[in-house]
Each structure stands twice: as C-alpha cells, then as structure tokens.
Amino acid sequence: MATRRARSSSTSLATRSFELSVAAPQVVAHRLTRMMAAGPGLSPRDQKEFMGMGTEKMAAFGQSWAAMWMQACTVQMTALQSMWRVPPASPAAVSRMAQRLVTDQAAGMSQVLSAGLKPIHAKAVSNARRLSRKSR
Numbered sequence: 001m002a003t004r005r006a007r008s009s010s011t012s013l014a015t016r017s018f019e020l021s022v023a024a025p026q027v028v029a030h031r032l033t034r035m036m037a038a039g040p041g042l043s044p045r046d047q048k049e050f051m052g053m054g055t056e057k058m059a060a061f062g063q064s065w066a067a068m069w070m071q072a073c074t075v076q077m078t079a080l081q082s083m084w085r086v087p088p089a090s091p092a093a094v095s096r097m098a099q100r101l102v103t104d105q106a107a108g109m110s111q112v113l114s115a116g117l118k119p120i121h122a123k124a125v126s127n128a129r130r131l132s133r134k135s136r
Helices: 002-038 044-085 091-133
Strands: none
Touching: 002 044, 002 091, 044 091
C-alpha cells in the first residue's frame, strides 16, 4: 500500500514538475512582452498585473513552505510512531525495520516535495491559462 501511494506521489510530482516547466516560461514571456509594450506609461490593467506578480509569488512560496513543513512533520511523526510499535526481537528484525524506515523516508521526501510544489504549480498554471485567454 505504501508503495502504491509513493508511486502515485512521485507520478504526481513528475507531472506537476513538467506542467510547471511548461507554464512558467509562458507566463514570463507574456509578462515581459507586456512590459516591453507598455513602456514607461502603465495602464491601470498593467499596473494591477505587475503589482500582482510580486504579491502572488510571495503568497505561493509562503504556502509552499508551510505545506512542506507540515508534510515533513507528518512524515517524521509517522517514522517515530513506526519505531515505537513493536520492539525488534532479532538482528534480522532490526534490519527489516531499518530498511522499511529508509523506504518510508524516501517516499516521505517525495510527499514533502509534492506538497511544496502544489501551490506554486497551481498559481503558474492558472496564470498561464488566464494570460493566454486574454487578448493582447
């Protein structure tokens, strides 16, 4: 079960990473084109768009760090609880428990990265959609 969850988490992480790598350059290109076309005199629409750029980045990165912190705490708490469940009775049991702990931690790191990428991905993809719809 943990393997299936880890696999879907890494797939989701890979998918989000790919979508972000496509959406971010689109947004940057659109905004730079707008900045170049606007020149020194910005319209109210351009002012709103350019002010929102900084605000949305700070909000997305704040949400990202908070999500990563919460997910890391969850992963660490799960690891701690798994070590307290059953005391190992033999060296082989200790080895199996250590291997399981390493596997769970690797899956947990994927979950932490996925949680951190989620808000940044959501904002970049929504911006790409929004900016591509509007007439230039």
